[in-house]
Amino acid sequence: MTFSPLASLTGSMFSTAEMQQVFSAQACVQGMLDFEAALARAEAHIGVIPASAVEPIRQACISGRLDLPALADAAAAAGNLAIPLVKQLTAAVAKEDKEAAKYVHWGATSQDAIDTGMVLQLRRALDLIDADLVALAAVLAQLVERHADTVMIGRTWMQHALPVTFGLKAAGWLDAVLRHQERLQALRPRVLALQFGGAAGTLASLGDKGLQAAQALADELQLQLPDTPWHTGRDRMAEVAAALGMLTGTLGKIARDLSLQMQTEAAELGEPAGPGRGGSSTMPHKRNPVGCAAVLACAARVPALVATMLSGMVQEHERALGGWQAEWDTLPEITQLAAGALRQMQQVLAGLHVDAARMRANVDTTQGLIMAEAVMLALGAKMGRLQAHHLVEDACRRAVASGMHLREVLAQDAAVSAELGAEHIDRLLDPANYLGQARVFGERVLQTWRGRRDRSH
Numbered sequence: 001m002t003f004s005p006l007a008s009l010t011g012s013m014f015s016t017a018e019m020q021q022v023f024s025a026q027a028c029v030q031g032m033l034d035f036e037a038a039l040a041r042a043e044a045h046i047g048v049i050p051a052s053a054v055e056p057i058r059q060a061c062i063s064g065r066l067d068l069p070a071l072a073d074a075a076a077a078a079g080n081l082a083i084p085l086v087k088q089l090t091a092a093v094a095k096e097d098k099e100a101a102k103y104v105h106w107g108a109t110s111q112d113a114i115d116t117g118m119v120l121q122l123r124r125a126l127d128l129i130d131a132d133l134v135a136l137a138a139v140l141a142q143l144v145e146r147h148a149d150t151v152m153i154g155r156t157w158m159q160h161a162l163p164v165t166f167g168l169k170a171a172g173w174l175d176a177v178l179r180h181q182e183r184l185q186a187l188r189p190r191v192l193a194l195q196f197g198g199a200a201g202t203l204a205s206l207g208d209k210g211l212q213a214a215q216a217l218a219d220e221l222q223l224q225l226p227d228t229p230w231h232t233g234r235d236r237m238a239e240v241a242a243a244l245g246m247l248t249g250t251l252g253k254i255a256r257d258l259s260l261q262m263q264t265e266a267a268e269l270g271e272p273a274g275p276g277r278g279g280s281s282t283m284p285h286k287r288n289p290v291g292c293a294a295v296l297a298c299a300a301r302v303p304a305l306v307a308t309m310l311s312g313m314v315q316e317h318e319r320a321l322g323g324w325q326a327e328w329d330t331l332p333e334i335t336q337l338a339a340g341a342l343r344q345m346q347q348v349l350a351g352l353h354v355d356a357a358r359m360r361a362n363v364d365t366t367q368g369l370i371m372a373e374a375v376m377l378a379l380g381a382k383m384g385r386l387q388a389h390h391l392v393e394d395a396c397r398r399a400v401a402s403g404m405h406l407r408e409v410l411a412q413d414a415a416v417s418a419e420l421g422a423e424h425i426d427r428l429l430d431p432a433n434y435l436g437q438a439r440v441f442g443e444r445v446l447q448t449w450r451g452r453r454d455r456s457h
Contacts, residue, residue: 013294014301019339022124023332026063029071031117032085033061034221039108042216048209049103056100060092080325082110107198107205107213111231111319115195118331119223122240123192125335126184129244129342133184134456136346137177141449143170143349144442151431152268152359153370160370163363163431164438166354169257171442176250178448183243191236194218197229200318232315237327244338245306251341252299255292258348262289268359272351291348298341305334363431368406371429372396375410375420378428382419391415 011020021027040057043049066088074084086105094101105113147167154164196214197203203210218225230236261269271289308330312323363370372392379388395416399409410416410425420428427433 013340013344014298015336015340016128016343018128019125019336022121022128023336025068025072027121028081028117029066029068029085030063031120032082032113033063033066033089033117034120035108035113035116036086036089036105037061038220039106039217040103042220043103043106043206043213045216046209046212048206048213049106050099053097053100053103056093056097057089057104059096060089065092080110080114082113085113086110107203107210108196109199111324112196112198112229114328115231116221116223118237118327119192119195120221121332122335125339126188126192126240129247129335129339130181130184132339132342132346133177133181134453136342136349137174137181137449138453139346139349140170140174140177141446143167143352143354144174144446147354147356148439148442149432150354150356150359151363151435153363153365160366162370162373163434165435165442166356166359167442168435168438171445173250173254173257174449175445176253178445178452180243180247180250181452183246187239187243189224191240193224193226193230193236194221195229195231197231201229201231203229231318232320232324234309234313234315234320234324234327237331238309238313241306241309241331241334244334245302248299248302248334248338248341251295251338251345254345255289255295255299255341255348258352259289259292259296262292266358266362268355268362270353270355271348272353289348291344294344295341295348298337298344302334302337305330305337309334367399367404368429369396369399371431371434372406374428374434375406375416375425378424379416379419 037058040049040054044051044054066085071081071084071088074087075081078084090101090104093104144167147165147170150166151163152166152169154161194214194217196217198205198210203214206213215225258269258271260266262271270287271291273287308326312320312326312330315321315323372395376385376388376392379391382388391413395406395409395413398404399406402409407425407429410420411422416425
């Protein structure tokens with residue numbers, strides 16, 4: 001019923017051992033059993049079922065005591081996993097206390113157990129993702145600080161544009177990660193909510209004690225009690241899927257940037273080296289960006305899965321036919337892929353090799369052409385922007401055609417020389433003098449990160 005990379009030989013590339021455990025078959029079943037045990041405690045507390053029924057039910061609510069293969073086989077015919085689970089649980093309780101067995105699953109419906117079980121799994125999953133996001137943010141903050149003045153080429157439309165700093169680039173990544181932290185914290189009160197409505201969302205089976213039972217159950221599980229059951233209101237599950245989808249997309253963007261900078265022709269960055277990492281089966285010289293590849297694979301898979309979650313929101317009346325069922329494997333898979341991408345990116349960035357000298361050398365690849373805007377603006381202040389643009393544009397064409405550095409072409413141009421001296425041109429062509437607010441932007445992101453870090457301590 002739940003996605004399990006444990007059975008996959010490549011699962012460790014696209015998830016983490018901790019997240020695999022959260023969404024293992026045993027954990028899925030245990031989440032529903034935790035619901036059933038808490039239901040018995042809550043209902044006994046308000047006098048709906050006898051207090052004597054609680055302990056026999058609690059003792060049977062251990063996944064290891066149930067036959068999981070039999071559950072899986074029965075689920076196909078039953079339509080969901082909760083129906084055979086309740087049957088097995090009732091039988092297990094009856095072996096110890098036939099009277100207590102009467103009160104298993106009292107007043108609940110299958111979807112209550114399945115949805116609440118999933119919410120309990122998501123709570124553990126979000127805790128794991130939060131911890132890895134904190135670690136990733138710390139690694140990125142180090143890169144921002146260390147490379148605040150590391151000049152590199154900024155690229156637009158895959159072409160050399162203007163000089164930037166690697167610190168600014170990392171600051172952009174960190175800024176996005178901080179927003180994802182905010183999103184995942186903000187959605188918790190909405191997503192970590194009890195599902196308890198009975199057959200049609202009215203709790204009619206519990207009479208006038210329905211709401212009291214729901215509150216007691218929410219308290220037992222430490223979940224929010226929503227104003228209404230949400231059997232066919234799937235925005236909670238879609239929200240966490242979308243948030244994790246956006247997170248994975250950001251991780252994919254970082255991986256794309258890194259891998260492009262790792263190309264032989266750029267050679268500005270390198271993934272951590274180690275035995276058996278990044279090699280080729282036939283080319284001994286290769287150092288492939290395997291971590292980035294794993295992240296990009298996750299980022300390629302997640303959008304379609306998020307689309308499945310969004311499509312599944314269109315549900316019928318009070319209980320769904322197909323849309324809800326489509327979530328069962330989809331949401332765990334999204335969560336595991338997001339966790340895998342997050343861990344991979346954290347490891348890549350923690351050991352990232354940054355070649356500052358190569359970055360600086362690549363800035364000079366176009367022989368000064370990237371500084372044409374700076375020259376044009378300086379000239380424009382003296383003769384007007386449009387005339388200056390024409391002059392510098394023409395100088396750039398001549399530099400490309402002749403293979404000369406832009407400095408030489410400008411020095412030979414009488415119209416330019418009349419306005420700008422050689423020393424002025426040299427200053428204008430120095431990339432370090434045309435970084436704008438790169439350092440300021442980086443420091444602003446660091447201030448936000450430090451504030452959040454200090455509050456969490």
